[in-house]
Amino acid sequence: MIIGAPKEIKNREFRVGIVPAGVKTLTTAGHKVLIEKGAGSGSDISDSEYVRAGAEIVPSAEQLYGQAELIVKVKEPLPQEYPYLRAGMILYTYLHLAPLPELTEQLLHRGVTAIGYETVRLDNGYLPLLAPMSEVAGRMSIQVGAHFLEKEEGGRGILLGGVPGVDHGHVTIIGGGTVGSYAARVATALGATVTVLDRDLHRLAYLDDIFAGRINTLMSNIHNLEEELAICDLLVGAVLIPGSSAPKLVTREMLSLMQKGAVIVDVAIDQGGCVETSRPTTHSDPTFLVDDIIHYCVANMPGAVPRTSTFALTNATLPFALEIANKGLLAAAADNNSLRRGINVHAGEIRNREVAESQDRKWQEFVC
Numbered sequence: 119m120i121i122g123a124p125k126e127i128k129n130r131e132f133r134v135g136i137v138p139a140g141v142k143t144l145t146t147a148g149h150k151v152l153i154e155k156g157a158g159s160g161s162d163i164s165d166s167e168y169v170r171a172g173a174e175i176v177p178s179a180e181q182l183y184g185q186a187e188l189i190v191k192v193k194e195p196l197p198q199e200y201p202y203l204r205a206g207m208i209l210y211t212y213l214h215l216a217p218l219p220e221l222t223e224q225l226l227h228r229g230v231t232a233i234g235y236e237t238v239r240l241d242n243g244y245l246p247l248l249a250p251m252s253e254v255a256g257r258m259s260i261q262v263g264a265h266f267l268e269k270e271e272g273g274r275g276i277l278l279g280g281v282p283g284v285d286h287g288h289v290t291i292i293g294g295g296t297v298g299s300y301a302a303r304v305a306t307a308l309g310a311t312v313t314v315l316d317r318d319l320h321r322l323a324y325l326d327d328i329f330a331g332r333i334n335t336l337m338s339n340i341h342n343l344e345e346e347l348a349i350c351d352l353l354v355g356a357v358l359i360p361g362s363s364a365p366k367l368v369t370r371e372m373l374s375l376m377q378k379g380a381v382i383v384d385v386a387i388d389q390g391g392c393v394e395t396s397r398p399t400t401h402s403d404p405t406f407l408v409d410d411i412i413h414y415c416v417a418n419m420p421g422a423v424p425r426t427s428t429f430a431l432t433n434a435t436l437p438f439a440l441e442i443a444n445k446g447l448l449a450a451a452a453d454n455n456s457l458r459r460g461i462n463v464h465a466g467e468i469r470n471r472e473v474a475e476s477q478d479r480k481w482q483e484f485v486c
Contacts, residue, residue, distance in 0.1 A: 119443040120150045122186025124179045125157040128193045128417075130401035132160025132424035133431065135190035135211070138171035140436045145172035149443045154182050161428040183207075190439055192431065193418055194221055205229030208447055210439060212236055212251075214417075215462055216363040216476035217390035225463040231447060235435060236388075237361045237470055238460035245360060246456070247438070249296050250430040254420040256300030256356065259383040260289065260308065262419075263352040266381045266405060266412050273412060274379035276351045279309030286311050290346040292338065292367060292392060293356035294321045297385050299328075301354045306332050313346055343367065347375040355384040357392040361462075361472030368393040370408075378410040387415040452486035 121144055123136040134157045136144075141151045151173040155165060165175050176182045183189065183202035191211035195203065197220075203209070205228060213234035215222050225232045235247035245252075260278070267273035267287065280286035289305040291298045294316035305312045306329065315338040316322050322335040336342045347353065347368070353376070357364050364386040373395065384396040391397070395408040398417045405414050420427035438457055441450045451458040461469045467482045468474045474481030 119188055120152065120186050121188045121190060121443060122152040122182040123157055123190050124182050125154045126192050127196055127198060131193055131418050131421040133192040133421055133428045134158045134161050135192050137163060137429060137432045138167045140432050141168055141171035141173045143436060143440060144443060147440060147444060152176050152182050152186055154179055161424040188442060200224050203228040203230050208442065213462055214388040215473045216361060219477050222477060226466050229466055230463060232463040233460045234462045237462060238456050239360060240456050247434050250434050251420045251427060252296035253300050254423060254427050255385050256297040257304050258419050259301045259354045259385050260304040262414055263381045263383045266414060267351060273381055274351055274377060287351045288349050289352045290350035291354045291356055294325050295356060295358055297356035299325060301356060302333050315342060344372065344375055347372055351380055353382045355386045355392040357386045361470050363390040363476045364392040366392060366394045370394050373409045373411050376411050381412045381414065383414045387417050391415060448486050458484055
């Protein structure tokens, strides 16, 4: 199979879909790997490293898409890339289609098979391809939140860890999954007071255990959320329903409960955000104000630390790419339930229930 890794074009997205070790693995298995010129430069990977691993460097995205049977990316295609999509192509990347009906329509119309990293799910519910970037985003949410709490950035002028004799900053995290737990880890390490809200009592019990009582855990309901909004300095939105749009748990009216200069980091923005006033932002222009509350809603947060993120991501994605290349899509999906669950679009049909329901469209189960 011919596998291609194009250069990412999303704003300040410096990750890349394949690293040299992945190239070596694929070429050793008898496959051809194409890398767009300069695709790895943002992650400090040179073209020469790819060549030494066995890849062929192609000068343009158009040429790469024109030849590759399997496209391995990091982020969803942007409108500039739509003309390169064609029938029979397998697109393997983060898609987050639920809030993107235009992209969904393009994939359907052009006959692309699209596999979303975020919907590849093990039998126990674990999301192996989303987890590495959720870990990065969770850690980063506190880092960027602390930065924008500085007065110079328009924030409340709060040091999350406080100092002796002064209250510590208060961090509220909505969602106790991978993002939420790693956000709590960093926030507690900084010395902040941390509260995590979740609907799953078993998850709250688990977090209480691993943090040995160093965080507060609360059942996620409107009453508890409103109480937390009134006292938090930093709110982290870490809600995930795989494949679906994130629920709007914080309404516009609820912002009036928050202290002016507080910061919201909505990590759920890839799936539409869990705050009603959230809208996607970029690393070049990461924040905006609504009712004097700072909103940080960058849709590709891990792209800011591409070297770490690229290697963490490709450690997880390569085995599935190799399986597709070795067996072909149909056989690979027949043998691997997790991979089959990741297929969002195939043969002009939506194959993921959550994506279809989010867009009020029909869907059809993928049958091998």
